[in-house]
Amino acid sequence: xxxxxxxxxxxxxxxxxxxxxxxxxxxxxxxxxxxxxxxxxxxxxxxxxxxxxxxxxxxxxxxxxxxxxxxxxxxxxxxxxxxxxxxxxxxxxxxxxxxxxxxxxxxxxxxxxxxxxxxxxxxxxxxxxxxxxxxxxxxxxxxxxxxxxxxxxxxxxxxxxxxxxxxxxxxxxxxxxxxxxxxxxxxxxxxxxxxxxxxxxxxxxxxxxxxxxxxxxxxxxxxxxxxxxxxxxxxxxxxxxxxxxxxxxxxxxxxxxxxxxxxxxxxxxxxxxxxxxxxxxxxxxxxxxxxxxxxxxxxxxxxxxxxxxxxxxxxxxxxxxxxxxxxxxxxxxxxxxxxxxxxxxxxxxxxxxxxxxxxxxxxxxxxxxxxxxxxxxxxxxxxxxxxxxxxxxxxxxxxxxxxxxxxxxxxxxxxxxxxxxxxxxxxxxxxxxxxxxxxxxxxxxxxxxxxxxxxxxxxxxxxxxxxxxxxxxxxxxxxxxxxxxxxxxxxxxxxxxxxxxxxxxxxxxxxxxxxxxxxxxxxxxxxxxxxxxxxxxxxxxxxxxxxxxxxxxxxxxxxxxxxxxxxxxxxxxxxxxxxxxxxxxxxxxxxxxxxxxxxxxxxxxxxxxxxxxxxxxxxxxxxxxxxxxxxxxxxxxxxxxxxxxxxxxxxxxxxxxxxxxxxxxxxxx
Amino acid sequence: xxxxxxxxxxxxxxxxxxxxxxxxxxxxxxxxxxxxxxxxxxxxxxxxxxxxxxxxxxxxxxxxxxxxxxxxxxxxxxxxxxxxxxxxxxxxxxxxxxxxxxxxxxxxxxxxxxxxxxxxxxxxxxxxxxxxxxxxxxxxxxxxxxxxxxxxxxxxxxxxxxxxxxxxxxxxxxxxxxxxxxxxxxxxxxxxxxxxxxxxxxxxxxxxxxxxxxxxxxxxxxxxxxxxxxxxxxxxxxxxxxxxxxxxxxxxxxxxxxxxxxxxxxxxxxxxxxxxxxxxxxxxxxxxxxxxxxxxxxxxxxxxxxxxxxxxxxxxxxxxxx
Numbered sequence: 008x009x010x011x012x013x014x015x016x017x018x019x020x021x022x023x024x025x026x027x028x029x030x031x032x033x034x035x036x037x038x039x040x041x042x043x044x045x046x047x048x049x050x051x052x053x054x055x056x057x058x059x060x061x062x063x064x065x066x067x068x069x070x071x072x073x074x075x076x077x078x079x080x081x082x083x084x085x086x087x088x089x090x091x092x093x094x095x096x097x098x099x100x101x102x103x104x105x106x107x108x109x110x111x112x113x114x115x116x117x118x119x120x121x122x123x124x125x126x127x128x129x130x131x132x133x134x135x136x137x138x139x140x141x142x143x144x145x146x147x148x149x150x151x152x153x154x155x156x157x158x159x160x161x162x163x164x165x166x167x168x169x170x171x172x173x174x175x176x177x178x179x180x181x182x183x184x185x186x187x188x189x190x191x192x193x194x195x196x197x198x199x200x201x202x203x204x205x206x207x208x209x210x211x212x213x214x215x216x217x218x219x220x221x222x223x224x225x226x227x228x229x230x231x232x233x234x235x236x237x238x239x240x241x242x243x244x245x246x247x248x249x250x251x252x253x254x255x256x257x258x259x260x261x262x263x264x265x266x267x268x269x270x271x272x273x274x275x276x277x278x279x280x281x282x283x284x285x286x287x288x289x290x291x292x293x294x295x296x297x298x299x300x301x302x303x304x305x306x307x308x309x310x311x312x313x314x315x316x317x318x319x320x321x322x323x324x325x326x327x328x329x330x331x332x333x334x335x336x337x338x339x340x341x342x343x344x345x346x347x348x349x350x351x352x353x354x355x356x357x358x359x360x361x362x363x364x365x366x367x368x369x370x371x372x373x374x375x376x377x378x379x380x381x382x383x384x385x386x387x388x389x390x391x392x393x394x395x396x397x398x399x400x401x402x403x404x405x406x407x408x409x410x411x412x413x414x415x416x417x418x419x420x421x422x423x424x425x426x427x428x429x430x431x432x433x434x435x436x437x438x439x440x441x442x443x444x445x446x447x448x449x450x451x452x453x454x455x456x457x458x459x460x461x462x463x464x465x466x467x468x469x470x471x472x473x474x475x476x477x478x479x480x481x482x483x484x485x486x487x488x489x490x491x492x493x494x495x496x497x498x499x500x501x502x503x504x505x506x507x508x509x510x511x512x513x514x515x516x517x518x519x520x521x522x523x524x525x526x527x528x529x530x531x532x533x534x535x536x537x538x539x540x541x542x543x544x545x546x547x548x549x550x551x552x553x554x555x556x557x558x559x560x561x562x563x564x565x566x567x568x569x570x571x572x573x574x575x576x577x578x579x580x581x582x583x584x585x586x587x588x589x590x591x592x593x594x595x596x597x598x599x600x601x602x603x604x605x606x607x608x609x610x611x612x613x614x615x616x617x618x619x620x621x622x623x624x625x626x627x628x629x630x631x632x633x634x635x636x637x638x639x640x641x642x643x644x645x646x647x648x649x650x651x652x653x654x655x656x657x658x659x660x661x662x663x664x665x666x667x668x669x670x671x672x673x674x675x676x
Numbered sequence: 677x678x679x680x681x682x683x684x685x686x687x688x689x690x691x692x693x694x695x696x697x698x699x700x701x702x703x704x705x706x707x708x709x710x711x712x713x714x715x716x717x718x719x720x721x722x723x724x725x726x727x728x729x730x731x732x733x734x735x736x737x738x739x740x741x742x743x744x745x746x747x748x749x750x751x752x753x754x755x756x757x758x759x760x761x762x763x764x765x766x767x768x769x770x771x772x773x774x775x776x777x778x779x780x781x782x783x784x785x786x787x788x789x790x791x792x793x794x795x796x797x798x799x800x801x802x803x804x805x806x807x808x809x810x811x812x813x814x815x816x817x818x819x820x821x822x823x824x825x826x827x828x829x830x831x832x833x834x835x836x837x838x839x840x841x842x843x844x845x846x847x848x849x850x851x852x853x854x855x856x857x858x859x860x861x862x863x864x865x866x867x868x869x870x871x872x873x874x875x876x877x878x879x880x881x882x883x884x885x886x887x888x889x890x891x892x893x894x895x896x897x898x899x900x901x902x903x904x905x906x907x908x909x910x911x912x913x914x915x916x917x918x919x920x921x922x923x924x925x926x927x928x929x930x931x932x933x934x935x936x937x938x939x940x941x942x943x944x945x946x947x948x949x950x951x952x953x954x955x956x957x958x959x960x961x962x963x964x965x966x967x968x969x970x971x972x973x974x975x976x977x978x979x980x981x982x983x984x985x986x987x988x989x990x991x992x993x994x995x996x997x998x
Contacts, residue, residue, distance in 0.1 A: 032705040032706065032707050032708055033707065033775075035705055035707075035708035036705075036707035036708040036710075036711050036775075036777045037776055037777065038708070039708050039711040039712050039715065039777070040711060040776060040777045040780040040822070041820065042715055043895075043966070044715060044718060044719070044784070045718075045719060045722045046787055046791065046899065047722075047725075047791050048899070048902055048903055048906060048969070049835065049836050049839055049903055049906050049907070050839070050906075051906050051909055051910075052909055052910045052912075052913040053913070054913070055913065055916075057916075057919070057920075057921070057922050057924070057925060057928055058922065060920060060921075060922075061922065079850050079852070080852055081849065081850070084849070092917070092920060093920060095994060096917035096918055096920070097862065097864070097914065097917065097992060097993070097994040098994050099845075099858045099862055099863070099994070100858075101917075102842070102862075102863075102864070102914065102917075103842075103845045103846055103849050104849065105917070106842070106843075106845070106846035106849075107846050107849045107850050110846065110850065111850070123906075123909045123913070123976070123980075124906075124909075124972075124973060124976055125969070125972030125973060125975065125976045140719070140720070140723045142965075143723055143726060144719055144722060144723060144726075145964075145965035145966060146965050146966065146968065146969055147722070147726075147966070147969070148895070148964075148965070148966035149821055149895040149896065149899045149966065150821070150894055150895040150966060151820050151821035151822060151894055151895070151896065152820040152821070152894040
């Protein structure tokens with residue numbers, strides 16, 4: 008598609024051309040001066056091997072040799088050479104005579120002397136004569152860097168034209184005629200190009216890359232350019248970094264803009280700013296923060312340069328933080344003059360780097376594009392109450408604990424042995440995404456929250472062999488976090504909650520259930536146990552204190568497996584287990600008050616299951632069974648002594664009663 | 677910065693101009709067109725020079741003997757690049773001598789004289805080359821090819837000149853021409869000094885970070901380093917004369933290995949790691965044709981230097997030879 012030209016544009020163009028022709032010719036001439044040209048190397052010396060020396064002397068002592076010496080009138084010189092070459096080998100006369108003798112010797116004997124240097128076979132030389140001029144000359148080309156003393160404006164215009172043509176092709180002029188796209192180019196010019204040194208080849212390369220990335224990023228997405236404030240922050244910060252005196256800082260700019268995700272970063276930054284109008288008033292602060300952050304990264308964590316995805320993630324998160332509710336972090340300070348946000352992010356990165364150096368498995372997961380989400384979580388955790396950070400050590404301890412906790416989420420031996428690094432990376436990324444939706448659990452409770460998730464995954468690991476998948480684990484996390492975020496009692500349970508979750512997970516894993524329930528059922532079972540715990544943390548906390556959760560759940564599940572007919576399976580199994588655990592939530596303290604032993608409970612439930620199995624079709628079906636087991640569990644909790652004194656009588660009385668009770672309920676319904 | 681329509685128009689005009697330049701417009705852009713013509717002429721004449729198998733350009737073993745005693749080659753050398761030189765003079769008349777482009781052409785002229793063995797003319801050009809070096813300087817201080825050539829021009833004259841004078845002396849000896857007066861400084865010492873000077877200049881510039889362009893961008897430094905390495909080889913061959921007997925094979929090997937290593941060390945900083953791997957045969961990825969000859973030399977020097985090279989060899993004065 009050709010650019011749309013109007014007559015006035017053409018005339019303007021021509022007049023500008025004529026007005027500027029001298030300057031342009033000069034620029035083009037300077038460019039031409041930097042063209043590659045062929046230059047020969049000096050030729051190499053002949054390799055005169057020692058094996059020739061004695062034969063050469065003997066040759067010139069022979070009749071044939073003497074004749075040649077006479078012809079060239081150097082017989083006396085040969086004698087002089089023989090008398091003196093050992094004592095004054097570097098005398099110029101000796102060197103001259105030797106050179107002459109060598110040339111004559113080779114010519115007379117037909118020996119082809121070898122020359123020092125790489126071989127060029129006669130075949131290659133033949134070939135070179137058959138090919139064209141440019142190909143022949145290619146072997147002699149000496150390239151030159153382009154040297155330029157163009158005025159800034161002209162250099163800039165030339166480069167922009169080149170780049171526009173390269174990246175936008177025939178749509179170049181259409182690109183810059185679009186108001187939003189033009190605005191972002193102007194932002195780039197104002198924040199970067201106009202402040203640059205156009206004599207510096209490094210700067211020119213960087214600008215070209217940035218312009219090209221801008222064209223790629225927004226060529227088809229002008230909608231994201233509603234407000235270029237975010238890009239202004241990015242461009243200005245990169246320019247400030249580039250102008251630093253330190254080499255590490257300048258290198259960091261090149262690394263960031265050459266990263267694969269740089270275009271995506273630009274789009275993300277533009278979108279963040281566009282979605283948050285308050286950013287309009289904070290862009291200078293954001294720019295200063297970003298510049299400072301990157302300078303600190305360059306100085307304190309130079310190895311991060313090797314992880315481009317981590318860098319772009321960091322930039323995106325920090326600009327995003329400035330545009331969001333975490334903007335308060337721009338104002339907060341721990342110690343000194345630096346914004347808390349930079350202390351937090353540098354602390355996180357430093358800990359990530361330290362962990363990565365000491366644990367290779369961690370470094371393979373906690374790297375690349377996971378760094379951005381980790382930084383995001385860190386900022387969310389702090390943003391709830393940034394004022395509690397008043398000392399640098401506090402910040403360091405916090406970031407260290409946070410990163411260690413996050414690494415621990417997927418670091419358990421169970422998960423390592425089941426899933427590859429790649430799967431665990433994805434799991435962690437998804438988990439962090441879920442975590443980001445519950446900022447309330449990240450403030451002062453972040454340690455508890457991370458341990459909880461870790462315990463959950465530990466608990467779930469045992470079920471992975473039965474088909475539990477990664478997304479199932481993430482769903483469980485979501486469910487638990489959702490429940491936890493509004494349950495103060497649960498949060499007060501703290502480490503006991505995580506221990507309770509682990510105990511439940513171990514219990515479920517210990518009982519062989521694969522023939523009775525599928526993967527989905529397994530997931531529902533784990534979920535039910537968590538819901539039961541969440542429903543009454545006080546009870547389960549006490550059960551955990553007495554290390555009763557695991558044997559209790561094991562006993563309940565084992566009792567269900569006593570059914571030989573296979574009737575208690577699938578959803579019947581899961582519903583039954585869920586109802587029994589809910590009973591524990593409501594009446595679990597009766598285990599203590601009435602001194603119910605778990606082994607008795609287990610035996611009782613087993614007997615109940617067998618009895619109910621016999622009554623199947625006589626008032627017992629799949630729908631009623633869970634309710635019946637629920638009532639049976641209540642019965643044993645209420646009157647354990649009666650069962651212990653006379654189990655058979657207890658059962659004989661209880662079973663028909665609960666069948667009738669449940670039937671009556673349904674009849675009423 | 678610009679009004680939108682103005683920016684658009686300027687960019688369009690630049691785009692148009694770039695296209696126009698591509699098809700050649702003497703009226704619109706006389707300087708750049710003139711320069712481009714000179715370069716084309718130079719390339720053509722270089723190609724002719726190659727095809728005649730004339731010394732420096734040919735690099736062939738077969739021609740090496742011929743050059744020792746062929747007087748006709750001198751005449752051919754002097755006639756070579758005549759059209760290029762004529763166009764350079766015309767450019768100066770038309771566009772002046774105090775521009776960067778003119779400076780570039782001065783350096784090109786000097787390099788033509790070197791390659792064609794016209795060292796007197798090259799020496800006469802030294803003051804102009806110095807002026808050219810100043811004109812070629814960039815604000816950033818970086819050294820591109822032409823400026824590097826200008827900075828080491830005198831050393832290049834000395835080195836190329838020493839090789840040429842040595843050959844002329846032999847040629848005169850065999851043609852019964854009048855003997856050339858003994859040089860104040862032996863020719864092999866001139867070569868050694870030229871190499872050392874070039875090496876020091878390159879090292880000084882390189883140690884000042886980013887003064888010399890990266891190898892991927894500019895070949896000036898590697899070209900000079902290779903030239904200096906070849907000069908060292910000439911010196912090494914002469915130093916072998918200390919060991920005239922077959923029983924001294926071991927010492928001969930060590931001597932030449934030392935000079936090869938000195939040359940290799942000059943080249944090494946200006947080859948990228950991947951190029952060194954290609955030269956050592958570790959990687960089979962190909963390099964651009966122009967770089968291949970440097971890789972070839974580097975490989976040769978590496979092999980010649982052997983496994984445990986030293987760099988303590990010195991060019992001995994004639995009086996110290998006993």
